[in-house]
């Protein structure tokens with residue numbers, strides 16, 4: 045596909061003002077997993093609070109939970125059917141359990157019984173709810189509720205410590221009179237407190253209404269059916285950007301070269317291998333795209349011919365080397381920056397530089413026609429490929445800002461703060 049073909053993927057009306065803002069903002073999606081404790085009777089209040097705050101809410105409940113709270117009440121308040129069974133063909137037909145696990149931006153376990161905490165800590169998946177909790181990649185917020193002695197039991201405390209170490213967040217339990225007659229710690233946090241903590245975890249939906257397309261990872265350029273040219277990119281930076289954009293409420297498409305990383309919650313992943321496949325995948329998303337971030341390490345060249353059969357040594361003279369002719373790959377970033385509808389799209393590129401970083405990034409900004417270049421100094425060992433930290437500078441037409449060494453997650457957050465500021469400025473500009 046050529047740049048012209050890429051341009052041709054845009055609908056005729058796409059260059060009109062405001063088209064990207066017409067899509068309704070994507071609500072942040074909360075899955076509430078209800079396990080079997082008396083506090084389950086308070087979950088309808090939690091559902092109402094989250095629905096009122098504008099979130100899309102779905103519930104799933106264990107068999108025991110359904111003894112304490114009617115799934116019909118949860119269904120009525122959430123407006124979505126409530127799943128309780130793993131192997132019910134009707135429920136599975138409506139939304140399969142893996143799709144439900146993938147759907148969520150945040151999973152709230154409320155109430156979480158001692159048994160549920162133990163299963164979560166040990167990766168046991170013996171019913172619908174525990175299977176969902178094992179399958180989801182969304183962050184987990186847990187509201188325990190149980191008898192004070194069960195809560196204080198070393199087994200429960202060890203399970204809580206294991207889960208905390210894994211990044212699971214807790215709200216409560218509170219102290220007070222317990223339904224079992226004992227007084228002490230073990231009461232589920234109030235629904236309003238759980239909802240507030242959920243809101244904090246979700247973050248503000250500051251990118252709601254935006255469609256963010258991120259390229260990530262390296263590409264593979266085939267030499268023959270078994271060999272390829274590749275690079276050391278792990279995809280970490282692009283995956284963090286996609287995850288952070290989804291947390292901020294954007295619709296996110298992650299066009300990724302081969303990567304072992306898990307697809308972040310709330311992100312649609314399009315898997316590609318070569319640069320041309322990546323370009324075609326980006327082109328297919330461009331009509332809706334309002335923010336494009338090129339974080340992929342795209343091979344600049346590919347073998348002129350990818351042999352149909354495995355290249356054999358026998359075909360060559362005994363000590364002859366093999367000469368491979370390389371041809372240029374399309375520059376995806378530059379093509380997106382030239383594509384029609386440019387005025388309604390923010391284009392962000394990366395620049396891996398080893399000397400005179402800012403000057404080189406500024407040249408790249410102009411040459412490729414980007415709004416923002418994230419420049420990183422690849423001469424440092426603590427930044428760039430396959431490490432968890434990055435040292436970057438943001439380069440725009442207005443100037444540049446150099447950030448300290450940060451985790452890639454933090455770089456992603458700072459980048460999206462910049463993206464939001466540039467989007468706000470673009471909306472304010474007279475057209």
Ligand code: CTP
Nearest residue numbers: 338339340342373374375376377393394395396
């Ligand atoms: N890029 C792209 N398509 C390509 C090559 C690069 O979209 N075929 C994007 C990358 O995702 C990145 C930026 O362009 O956002 C990097 O530009 P590039 O010119 O490749 O810079 P370097 O990798 O730094 O290489 P060099 O300066 O040596 O050309």
